[in-house]
Amino acid sequence: MPRQRLLVYCGLPGVGKSAASAYTADQCSATRYRTDEIRKQLFDDPEYTAEETATTYDELFDRARRDLEAGETVVCDATFRSQQLRARAADLADAVGVGFDIVHVTCDSDIVIDRIESRTDSVSDADVRVHNLVRDSFEPIERDHVVIDNSGTLEETYRQIDHSILAVSNA
Template sequence: MLIIICGLPGSGKTTAAKMISKHYSAVHLSSDIIRKQNLQKPQYSDEEKEKVYTEMAEQVEKNLKNGKNVVADATFYKAKQRDRFLALAEKAGTKGFVVICSLPESEIRKRIGKREKGPSDADFEVYLKLKKEFEPIAGRYLEINVWGKHNILEKISEFIGE
């Protein structure tokens, strides 16, 4: 099974992804960590983003082929990125799900402002840029809000048909 966790910077993707991957004994792949491992000073250029998504796709494919559940944690702001990863799940003969994390912009601004040194370098400027570029999600998806952490796993289980 592949669960794609998408959303804007500061929306709680990593918080949700960690919780979900632990619950489902899944491999958690984070674009923030992959970016840090591959790029010294990320500029969030289109070329850099493509490099990160390509590396993540390779890791997703490898883990799915080995029969592991995977949680892929990235903005996935382009429809083609989400479609590419869903195709990997289909190719591996497993199900793929899209979950979008959302929070009010005022809360996202606070969360980004409070970030300590961590894997994500995305500041509020990056958030605003990606907000403009975020393409609508087609097909079936689940929207979650990390403020309601207590029922995220319940919503996910219901969504994936457990």
Template sequence: MPRLVVVCGLPGVGKSTTAARVADRLGAALLRTDAVRKEIRPEPRYDRVESRRVYSRVLDEAHGHLAAGREVVLDGTFQNERQREWARDLADDVDCGFELVRVVCDESVAVERIADRDLDGELSDASLGTYHELMTSFDELALPHVRIDNSRSEAATERQVERWCDQLR
């Protein structure tokens, strides 16, 4: 049975790195909201209408993969409980497993990562302002989830991902 894994969290915490590691370990398709957002609008506004379009398209793409029996990892902020519930409902609709991963890190680490981004080479346009805005508006996770702390070394994060993925098998 395929599985849908949602990797969520604030900008700069390492969601994309973590999601890529999870997708690689599971042999899953990786769908990034940042990539879809850039397809929809090269200069994203991060407003409510745009976000709804982005998440709708990502979930539609995920549906196709899941219906074909392929596992999927979604990489996005998923700041609203409603967005996370849409993903869980998709998993229910196609009768597949559902996992939610929240990536966190120390605020100082996230701020430094965002400040150091080469925006020409990054899919994400999230700024420090976006980080601080989302920090205050990010809905608490009501759904069961695993927490990956990406504050330390890449190796430490990789060990957490490895242990968690091994538990899924």
């Protein structure tokens, strides 16, 4: 039986966090939360201020806590650009007594730009400018984590997840 845990999918806008986290949530029968969706539920016309971002992450953590305490596995999909936000997620998992994993999704820069520029129906508002801003402020991950390179096909990404994330969760 898979062990209950909190999985945090982090990385820059456009790298494929949502595709990777959706696959993981589906394979684990987990509840998945995306800050892109939560922000739009909370704010009719998001301005992406620091206050909005803090409120969005507060709501993400509240929802995750509620579901973890109910016995569910939870997948969170957000940039988690700061060490503080990643530590907050780890503290939540520790407080609830569940496993915790950080999954850093990466992708070649040229591919990311192509993907962002070709988006047509995405809940994300991030464009190349936002990608570059987040890239410049993304703090190093200074704890154990898994890296998933989403530069290739989705099937290749899924194989990495199957091997690195799902194999561990079913151990």
